[in-house]
Amino acid sequence: MLVDFASLKPHSRVWIYHSKRKFTPDEKEIIYESLSSFTNDWSAHGVPLVSSFDIKLDSFIILAVDEEAHGASGCSxxxxxxxxxxxxxxxxxxxxxRAQASFVRGNELFTFPVSKLREAASTGEWNSETLCVNTLVATKGELESGFVIPAGATWLKRYLPAAPITG
Known part of the structure; x- marks a missing residue:
C-alpha cells in the first residue's frame, strides 16, 4: 500500500539504489510511474506492505517499508x-x-570507483571532510540524519592517507 514517503515512521526499513548520474525528467517520470504501481501492490504473504519511495539528490532511489505494520518477507x-x-x-x-562511492560538493554529485578511492584521496580529490552519500543507512531515521555526512565518519575512512605520527 503506497503512502506518502514523509508519513513513514523513522524505524521504517530502507533500501538504496544508485545511478552514477542524475536522472533526467523523463527518467524520473518513469521511476515514479513504475514504483507507484509496485509499492501500491507490494505485499508479504498476501498482506499489503505500508511502503513508499523517494528520489534523493536526483540520483538515488529510496524504497521503504514500515515493518511495524507488517514486515517484508524474503519473497517480498x-x-x-x-x-x-x-x-x-x-x-x-x-x-x-555497489563498487562506486558518491560524494557531494555544492549541488554536484561525483563518484569514484572503490578501486580508485585511495588514489583520489591521495591527490586531494576528497578528504575526511568531503561530504559523501552513506548508502549503508538501514532506516528512514538514519536516512534523515545520516544520508549525507563527512567521509571520515563512514567506511570510506579506510581509504584516506594515514595521518603522520607525531610525538
Whole structure:
C-alpha cells in the first residue's frame, strides 16, 4: 500500500539504489510511474506492505517499508529486487553498482570507483571532510540524519592517507 514517503515512521526499513548520474525528467517520470504501481501492490504473504519511495539528490532511489505494520518477507524483498531490476533495464542505467562511492560538493554529485578511492584521496580529490552519500543507512531515521555526512565518519575512512605520527 503506497503512502506518502514523509508519513513513514523513522524505524521504517530502507533500501538504496544508485545511478552514477542524475536522472533526467523523463527518467524520473518513469521511476515514479513504475514504483507507484509496485509499492501500491507490494505485499508479504498476501498482506499489503505500508511502503513508499523517494528520489534523493536526483540520483538515488529510496524504497521503504514500515515493518511495524507488517514486515517484508524474503519473497517480498525478492519482488522488490525484480521490480528494481526491471526499472534498471527500462532506464538503461545500472542501479545495483555497489563498487562506486558518491560524494557531494555544492549541488554536484561525483563518484569514484572503490578501486580508485585511495588514489583520489591521495591527490586531494576528497578528504575526511568531503561530504559523501552513506548508502549503508538501514532506516528512514538514519536516512534523515545520516544520508549525507563527512567521509571520515563512514567506511570510506579506510581509504584516506594515514595521518603522520607525531610525538
Amino acid at each position: 524483498i525478492d519482488g522488490s529486487t525484480r521490480a528494481m531490476k526491471a526499472l534498471e533495464e527500462r532506464l538503461g542505467l545500472p542501479l545495483f553498482d
